[in-house]
Amino acid sequence: MESKFKVNTEGKWYDNVDLAWRMNEYDEFAVEQAVQVKDQVGEADVTVLSIGIDKVKETMKKALAMGCDRGVHVNDDASYAKDPFEIASIIAAFARDKGFDLIFTGMQSQDRGSAQVGVLVAEMLGLPSVSTIVDFAFDNGQITAKRELEGGLRAIIKTQAPALLTCQLGLNTPRYPTLPNIMKAKKKELLTLEVATLLQDGARQETVKMYVPEKKGGGLVLEGDVGAIADQLVQILKEKTGVLA
Amino acid sequence: MAEKIYKGGEFLVAEVTCDEVFTPEEFTDEQKQIAETTEQFVENEILPHLDAIEAQNFDLVVEGMRKCGDLGLLMIDTPEEYGGLELDKATSMLVGEKIAPAGSFSVAYAAHTGLGTLPLVYYGTEPQKQQYLPKLVSGEWVAAYCLTEPDSGSDAMNARATATLSEDGQHYLLNGTKQFITNGGFAKLFIIFAKIDKEHFSAFLVEKDFAGLVVGAEEKKMGIKGSSTTQIILDNCKVPVENLLGDIGKGHKIAFNVLNVGRFKLAACVTGAAKAALLVGVKYANERKQFGQPISQFGAIQEKVADLTADLFASESLVYRLAGLLDTKLATIDKGIDNYYVEYQKGIEEYAAECAISKVFCSDVLARVVDEVVQIHGGYGFVSEYPAERFYRDERINRIFEGTNEINRLLIPGIILRKSMKGELPLQAEAMKAFESLMTPSFEELDDTLAFAAEKALLQNLKTLFLILAGTAVQKHMTALANEQEILLAAADIAIQIFAIESAVLRAEKACRSASEKKKQWLEAAVKVFAFNATEIAGTAAKKGAFYVEEGDPLLMILSGVRRFAKYDATGLLQAKRLLAHAVCEEEKYLF
Ligand SMILES: Cc1cc2nc3c(=O)[nH]c(=O)nc-3n(C[C@H](O)[C@H](O)[C@H](O)COP(=O)(O)OP(=O)(O)OC[C@H]3O[C@@H](n4cnc5c(N)ncnc54)[C@H](O)[C@@H]3O)c2cc1C
Numbered sequence: 073m074e075s076k077f078k079v080n081t082e083g084k085w086y087d088n089v090d091l092a093w094r095m096n097e098y099d100e101f102a103v104e105q106a107v108q109v110k111d112q113v114g115e116a117d118v119t120v121l122s123i124g125i126d127k128v129k130e131t132m133k134k135a136l137a138m139g140c141d142r143g144v145h146v147n148d149d150a151s152y153a154k155d156p157f158e159i160a161s162i163i164a165a166f167a168r169d170k171g172f173d174l175i176f177t178g179m180q181s182q183d184r185g186s187a188q189v190g191v192l193v194a195e196m197l198g199l200p201s202v203s204t205i206v207d208f209a210f211d212n213g214q215i216t217a218k219r220e221l222e223g224g225l226r227a228i229i230k231t232q233a234p235a236l237l238t239c240q241l242g243l244n245t246p247r248y249p250t251l252p253n254i255m256k257a258k259k260k261e262l263l264t265l266e267v268a269t270l271l272q273d274g275a276r277q278e279t280v281k282m283y284v285p286e287k288k289g290g291g292l293v294l295e296g297d298v299g300a301i302a303d304q305l306v307q308i309l310k311e312k313t314g315v316l317a
Numbered sequence: 318m319a320e321k322i323y324k325g326g327e328f329l330v331a332e333v334t335c336d337e338v339f340t341p342e343e344f345t346d347e348q349k350q351i352a353e354t355t356e357q358f359v360e361n362e363i364l365p366h367l368d369a370i371e372a373q374n375f376d377l378v379v380e381g382m383r384k385c386g387d388l389g390l391l392m393i394d395t396p397e398e399y400g401g402l403e404l405d406k407a408t409s410m411l412v413g414e415k416i417a418p419a420g421s422f423s424v425a426y427a428a429h430t431g432l433g434t435l436p437l438v439y440y441g442t443e444p445q446k447q448q449y450l451p452k453l454v455s456g457e458w459v460a461a462y463c464l465t466e467p468d469s470g471s472d473a474m475n476a477r478a479t480a481t482l483s484e485d486g487q488h489y490l491l492n493g494t495k496q497f498i499t500n501g502g503f504a505k506l507f508i509i510f511a512k513i514d515k516e517h518f519s520a521f522l523v524e525k526d527f528a529g530l531v532v533g534a535e536e537k538k539m540g541i542k543g544s545s546t547t548q549i550i551l552d553n554c555k556v557p558v559e560n561l562l563g564d565i566g567k568g569h570k571i572a573f574n575v576l577n578v579g580r581f582k583l584a585a586c587v588t589g590a591a592k593a594a595l596l597v598g599v600k601y602a603n604e605r606k607q608f609g610q611p612i613s614q615f616g617a618i619q620e621k622v623a624d625l626t627a628d629l630f631a632s633e634s635l636v637y638r639l640a641g642l643l644d645t646k647l648a649t650i651d652k653g654i655d656n657y658y659v660e661y662q663k664g665i666e667e668y669a670a671e672c673a674i675s676k677v678f679c680s681d682v683l684a685r686v687v688d689e690v691v692q693i694h695g696g697y698g699f700v701s702e703y704p705a706e707r708f709y710r711d712e713r714i715n716r717i718f719e720g721t722n723e724i725n726r727l728l729i730p731g732i733i734l735r736k737s738m739k740g741e742l743p744l745q746a747e748a749m750k751a752f753e754s755l756m757t758p759s760f761e762e763l764d765d766t767l768a769f770a771a772e773k774a775l776l777q778n779l780k781t782l783f784l785i786l787a788g789t790a791v792q793k794h795m796t797a798l799a800n801e802q803e804i805l806l807a808a809a810d811i812a813i814q815i816f817a818i819e820s821a822v823l824r825a826e827k828a829c830r831s832a833s834e835k836k837k838q839w840l841e842a843a844v845k846v847f848a849f850n851a852t853e854i855a856g857t858a859a860k861k862g863a864f865y866v867e868e869g870d871p872l873l874m875i876l877s878g879v880r881r882f883a884k885y886d887a888t889g890l891l892q893a894k895r896l897l898a899h900a901v902c903e904e905e906k907y908l909f
Contacts, residue, residue, distance in 0.1 A: 076904070089835070130346045130349070248388070249350060250389045251351055251392055251393070252389045254354070254389075255404075257347075
């Protein structure tokens with residue numbers, strides 16, 4: 073991995089030249105879940121939103137091909153430099169007057185990994201939020217979600233739409249879009265909004281520095297006959313440490 | 318995309334610019350997504366079952382085809398009225414490339430979507446299409462194409478299978494044996510060629526359940542063991558007269574036009590197979606340690622990786638350049654016209670030489686790749702526990718079916734000379750010029766400020782050399798040239814390398830415009846390595862050809878031309894190879 077990700081010249085993010093772009097894995101679970109709800113209830117309208125450079129539209133088209141009805145691309149050349157609070161406030165500003173019943177987000181992004189955006193959006197919109205869901209059921213506005221907790225524990229949460237849910241690995245298996253749906257998605261609405269029209273709040277955090285951690289010395293695995301290994305170990309401990317001194 | 322529409326074979330006399338070629342960098346978002354869906358399908362639905370498929374558990378193949386149907390992977394070439402999507406050739410080839418790592422399964426897929434489905438799309442009547450296409454597009458039925466017979470392979474028109482009209486005029490009774498039929502074991506629809514009244518070569522749509530169709534035993538094969546290959550025996554097989562496909566006596570058109578498509582699709586498939594195989598080789602080279610270091614750090618291994626990467630770059634560039642040629646041409650045909658598919662066929666046939674070139678060049682590249690991937694694996698390449706051994710066996714058939722590589726190479730100069738004879742290509746006039754340039758020394762300096770100036774000069778020179786050789790051969794042998802196969806093969810080899818070098822150079826030039834500095838260096842290195850290797854091949858072919866056609870002073874003259882025109886200054890070749898090899902080994906992926 074290290075060789076593929078290089079810290080950029082500013083020293084605050086990685087250099088994205090020549091990197092292949094794809095949808096954040098957790099967002100794929102979110103898209104899949106939204107489409108599943110639509111499949112279940114029939115009458116629904118799913119909007120997918122992404123903030124970033126023009127290139128993210130390519131990825132958004134995948135969400136459209138998976139079954140979302142429309143896309144909103146918030147055009148922002150510097151989205152990578154925004155903190156979770158700013159990103160959340162952009163999403164909240166867009167969603168505020170839309171009356172969405174359900175908002176699904178990824179549990180976290182695979183690059184920054186703050187896991188804050190979803191819950192911040194919920195807070196800003198005054199919605200209940202359930203994070204890291206691994207199971208989801210929807211019945212007439214009643215939500216039953218299963219959460220993954222530390223130590224392998226699970227919790228079952230019930231709440232009422234409107235609500236926001238952040239999606240964790242294990243929630244579902246994202247479909248791969250079929251060819252007819254890929255072609256149909258071409259005709260779906262993909263609106264572009266400039267970030268300045270939505271961004272109302274400033275950053276709360278600043279990334280001071282990004283760096284590759286120093287390599288620690290590698291471990292040593294001794295192999296062979298137990299007796300011989302024991303001798304070898306004693307020898308090493310004598311030579312390299314003070315343990316047996 | 319390209320504005321000017323080049324004629325088939327015109328690349329040998331024209332100066333094509335990079336804006337006029339289609340390159341993989343120009344795939345649309347939809348094409349990229351379709352590629353991704355295909356990759357995921359192969360990874361999730363086929364590769365986990367590959368061992369069982371190789372053991373001829375054909376239910377898995379049939380089920381896989383059904384899944385392809387669900388995803389729409391069988392819709393690409395079929396019009397919307399019959400449940401298809403009718404996408405362009407670039408998409409069709411991209412999917413072929415991405416399905417190829419599925420090994421034997423991809424053979425079933427290719428036979429079904431290409432040879433099995435296209436005759437119906439191109440030549441079927443409205444009721445025939447209504448009846449069968451939806452079943453083929455959904456994967457409910459698998460199709461097979463039955464041309465070869467025990468005694469007629471390359472010589473396909475010499476088929477013995479017969480069709481006789483029944484006394485009541487309701488049926489044709491088919492008799493004969495078809496050999497090596499892909500998907501034979503489980504196909505439900507067979508496109509069968511037979512001669513009506515032992516004379517009129519024609520095609521028929523034959524259902525598996527028609528009385529008198531017998532499926533023979535599975536062949537025991539060297540490779541693609543998980544594909545079904547059987548004889549189809551016709552014993553008074555009763556085929557309703559409505560199931561005659563196309564016109565009586567016009568079967569050869571169906572057989573050959575579909576083969577043109579089969580060839581460029583095969584070119585795309587083998588390119589995909591080669592990419593997958595090289596990756597396995599590179600990963601192994603990074604893991605395997607000898608003399609205390611990964612073998613990927615040895616120059617011997619690096620040189621292989623670099624040469625193969627350059628070959629692959631050319632192979633891929635060539636495939637999609639051809640896709641662009643076909644798509645540009647086909648897009649000019651009005652879909653509303655009655656004889657749409659007649660015009661469409663002509664459009665594809667226009668590039669019959671390029672189709673043959675793609676088949677030969679790309680399958681030869683795969684052959685080199687799998688051979689070296691075995692070599693990189695050492696002894697582990699020779700045992701079946703590692704995939705290299707299967708790649709090696711699976712590759713071999715690609716140089717045999719869809720017209721053997723000899724037949725395809727012979728076709729290339731044949732088609733080009735015929736076009737010249739018909740006045741479609743100014744070969745004669747250009748050959749005169751080429752001879753003149755042979756007499757006059759050149760003082761032209763390369764303009765280093767132009768991108769890929771050396772390679773473009775090389776291309777001009779190789780084209781001159783081709784014209785000199787072809788011109789001499791025509792003069793010497795006139796119409797009897799068709800019997801001088803050794804000369805034709807040499808000419809074909811030069812033409813193939815020209816098309817490949819040009820495809821690689823033009824793509825690199827175009828891609829360089831928006832590439833990062835790092836990628837630019839890779840592109841330049843790939844071009845250098847490939848241009849050097851290809852020039853050597855073209856030069857050897859030209860020299861051989863010279864000795865075949867001439868003697869005495871004229872021979873010396875041509876040989877001096879070979880020295881002058883098959884010359885490429887590859888300064889920095891070693892650095893270019895190391896750059897490529899390091900990059901591939903570090904990234905563990907195909908670079909372009
Ligand atoms: C696994 C497999 C799957 C196949 N699938 C199908 C299928 O689905 N449908 C189908 O119809 N066929 C299929 N084939 C048949 C295949 O297309 C033929 O094997 C091929 O066309 C060669 O014919 P042949 O085997 O009779 O060889 P031959 O024609 O006998 O050729 C033998 C050798 O002679 C050379 N040769 C022949 N004629 C000439 C000539 N005029 N000039 C110079 N050299 C010549 C050939 O290049 C070759 O090297 C399949 C074959 C295999 C092995």
